[in-house]
Amino acid sequence: SAASAPPGWEGPPVRDELRGKSPYGAPQLDVAVRLNTNENPYPLPEPLVERIAERVREAARNLNRYPDRDAVELRTGLAAYLTRTGGYPVALENVWAANGSNEVIQQLLQTFGGPGRTAIGFEPSYSMHALISRGTGTGWISGPRSEDFTIDLAAAERAIAEHRPNVVFITTPNNPTGNAVPSATVLALYEAAQAAGPSIVVVDEAYIEFSHGDSLLPLLEGRPNLVVSRTMSKAFGAAGLRLGYLAAHPAVVDAVQLVRLPYHLSAVTQATALAALEHTDTLLMYVEQLKAERDRLVTELRAIGYDVTESDANFVQFGRFEDSGTAWRRILDRGVLVRDNGVPGWLRVSAGTPAENDAFLDAVRELKKEQN
Ligand code: PMP
Numbered sequence: 016s017a018a019s020a021p022p023g024w025e026g027p028p029v030r031d032e033l034r035g036k037s038p039y040g041a042p043q044l045d046v047a048v049r050l051n052t053n054e055n056p057y058p059l060p061e062p063l064v065e066r067i068a069e070r071v072r073e074a075a076r077n078l079n080r081y082p083d084r085d086a087v088e089l090r091t092g093l094a095a096y097l098t099r100t101g102g103y104p105v106a107l108e109n110v111w112a113a114n115g116s117n118e119v120i121q122q123l124l125q126t127f128g129g130p131g132r133t134a135i136g137f138e139p140s141y142s143m144h145a146l147i148s149r150g151t152g153t154g155w156i157s158g159p160r161s162e163d164f165t166i167d168l169a170a171a172e173r174a175i176a177e178h179r180p181n182v183v184f185i186t187t188p189n190n191p192t193g194n195a196v197p198s199a200t201v202l203a204l205y206e207a208a209q210a211a212g213p214s215i216v217v218v219d220e221a222y223i224e225f226s227h228g229d230s231l232l233p234l235l236e237g238r239p240n241l242v243v244s245r246t247m248s249k250a251f252g253a254a255g256l257r258l259g260y261l262a263a264h265p266a267v268v269d270a271v272q273l274v275r276l277p278y279h280l281s282a283v284t285q286a287t288a289l290a291a292l293e294h295t296d297t298l299l300m301y302v303e304q305l306k307a308e309r310d311r312l313v314t315e316l317r318a319i320g321y322d323v324t325e326s327d328a329n330f331v332q333f334g335r336f337e338d339s340g341t342a343w344r345r346i347l348d349r350g351v352l353v354r355d356n357g358v359p360g361w362l363r364v365s366a367g368t369p370a371e372n373d374a375f376l377d378a379v380r381e382l383k384k385e386q387n
Pocket of ligand 1: 052053114115116117118141186189190219221222245246247248254257258259
């Protein structure tokens, strides 16, 4: 069969830096309450589903042709959304889109990182920044974070000055910890990165719509090496769509064209994302509900006696556990799937529907009784 191999074969000759590594993989288990991947728990509203069907039907009539390579209509719509909600005007030439913000990040690393270059992030943070760095041949530098999961500015500045990375990732609100990074910190890190580099500073705002505070989009003014990355996977409730985007100086958008695959955004993807943008206001009402549920999770977890990291995202980091792996399993035994991100002593729960959150709170209340 095609799964047989000669004796002595040591596996396919993968690149050295990939050898022995594990792929990204949150467990996709069949559990009643799944609060482990920061998805939006609300299915798209039916009128939007209808609109998607309509727009996709139109697109289907032209599927013999390649899609708009530059996704002009979609980028114009995304620019309008950012301008309306982000406190800073951006236009078509400032915006680029790809298949999820993971692909945006990959294109940025292919453009500004790569062999002989490095990227830094302040960990624990979004693990794909390191994994995509590795995948693009970019050296990864694990920058420091304080005990309380804030960025220690002096330590971060020292790390940038010492390593002179080509790409700096700042995730705000941060995943998996949930806390936002103050804009003064981002500004100082941008300055440090320009002094050491110049380097590209990527502000990953995947969860910004859930924040108590504002987007850092206005920081783009006069900072051509700053990139703000966004996604429709969370606030727009469209993780299955795979649509991420960025806002930056037009020269950054132009540079990314050098690595993007031709026609990378399918006509079906563009049509679906455009339909979703038409329903922005409805989708943002769900965001308000989720923010209230997130705040409730924080309050109730603290009332039960857990430590909780301040959250500006649609998830909450809670602890502390002697062994987070065991705690994760106990919660799963009660029918609720949360996330063990490998941060010792802590677990992460995504805000679900009120009923899902109640089920989660019941499970961790019982767990607390057990532990006492
Ligand atoms: N950035 C952060 C901080 C994330 O947590 C995620 C998804 N978990 C992403 C980017 C990627 O999301 P997507 O590719 O679905 O846009």
